[in-house]
Amino acid sequence: MTDVLSEVAPPRGTDDSLAVETHGLTKRFGGRTAVNGVDLVVPRGCAFGYLGPNGAGKTTLIRVLLGLTHADAGTMKLLGHSVPAHRDVALARVGAIVDEPRFHQHLTGRQNLQILAAAREPAATARIESALDRVGILHRANDKVSKYSMGMRQRLGVAACLLGDPHLLILDEPMNGLDPAGMADMREMILSLVAEGRTVVLSSHLLDEIERTCDAVAIVDQGRIIRQGPINELLAGSSLEVEIDCDAPATAQSLLADNSFGATVTVLEDCLHVSLPAGTPRDVVAEVNRILVTSGVSVYRLQENRATLEAWFLEVTSRLGDTQ
Ligand SMILES: Nc1ncnc2c1ncn2[C@@H]1O[C@H](COP(=O)(O)OP(=O)(O)OP(=O)(O)O)[C@@H](O)[C@H]1O
Ligand SMILES: [Mg+2]
Incomplete structure (x- = not known):
């Protein structure tokens, strides 16, 4: 993998400066509105935190963005492409970890990536070694995933995302289950991905982590975005x-x-x-x-x-x- 993002022509007539853009996005489960009229604006090239308490609708929003569940109302664009209309084009450059990354436990880290790469573009296989190296688990690539710590599984999850050379990474609670050193590693990894020009959207209920990791944030409660913008600007308004x-x-x-x-x-x-x-x-x-x-x-x-x-x-x- 190179440190330069591969060129993907933005679709015509779209705002190419945005990685994610939603309008009125809504998802209901029976009488409960998990995502409520969300207007999310994520600029490209930043670490963006989707911050909210348990049950605020963070995972549901991510699942809707990725097409894992349908929206009841609203529109959305990923990397300038309208979804669901152009989901395949958009998702080709989106890497995501929703909930805990799942792998074949009896296979090694490298074998897991080989399986995942085989399902993608041919270039994905060529990225396996650099992806393992990039997340710092190359030396453990021949160990079975069942022997991996939680932190190593998270790293392998990020390595799996990197197989697609993503312009946008969406990570649901990437700090979950990590000890303080693991959190610091994850933070550093996220920041280095952003330094390469990628956009990282991470959800979290860990306020401190968002403050330390992200440039911009959306604060969400009961499915609604209460505030969003660059953290410095939000604090200036407090x-x-x-x-x-x-x-x-x-x-x-x-x-x-x-x-x-x-x-x-x-x-x-x-x-x-x-x-x-x-x-x-x-x-x-x-x-x-x-x-x-x-x-x-x-x-x-x-x-x-x-x-x-x-x-x-x-x-x-x-x-x-x-x-x-
Ligand atoms: N498949 C589902 N069926 C019914 N209700 C659901 C479903 N998934 C989520 N919900 C409800 O939607 C709301 C938002 O849940 P969601 O998992 O998106 O929150 P979250 O912000 O990710 O919470 P957490 O911090 O605990 O991960 C909750 O009230 C939850 O009970
Ligand atoms: Mg969640």
Whole structure:
């Protein structure tokens, strides 16, 4: 396999900058809507996280994208090709792992890839050795898969994807069951695939992993996308939290409650928590300090807490409530 993606002409009249594009994608199981009007936009060449709690509809969305189950409503494009109309062309350059990768346990890693390659284009067989090398299991390629650790199976799964020289990889919970070192390896592998110009969409309920691995994210809850975009932009739209230790928290609370900057002020264990709306300039933090000090409150500590994606995610999902 080369480090240069093979050329595939984009279909005419499509936005070639997108790896995945869906509009109003919906999938119901009886009365339950697992994927609910999803408008997903995944730019090419990034690591994109599909982030949501258990039951949010992550696996179902991936199954719909891959044509493993049909959509009840909506449209979708993979690598610029409409599916299901042009599924074969699109899927030729899509590699996917849904749930746990399944292999013949009594065969070696290499033999498993040989079987998979035989079902693909002839070039796939020529990619076996480099794919094994690429995911770091070449030295164990002659061992039976039954002897592989969970991490090695995941790597073999990625190697299987690489047989098709994919422009887009879709990985359902690739960190599942991996220990911290295995997760770090998987993260590094994903980032190196992106560095080659591929797009990696991964689903996860592990907020921290998404934050560390992905450039962009869609946050999904109860089948709906709540927010999506570059992680930096999403965080810029989150509230600014300020924690203040002072000698008179109750007084400080009433001083700040009557303000013009839209702060929500609470006292928790003698500590003042000031939550400022998204987009609040940092000058307001200095102003908060000034109000307290000029009113005779002694401020011992004032700390800005930059929102992590996790805090933001919890804030958004808890607002909606878990009614499923
Ligand atoms: N084949 C099915 N038949 C009926 N309901 C289903 C089916 N598959 C999924 N569901 C329901 O659809 C919803 C979404 O499930 P899905 O597996 O897509 O969630 P998920 O986000 O992948 O969850 P997890 O993090 O646990 O993997 C759940 O309420 C689930 O019970
Ligand atoms: Mg799932």
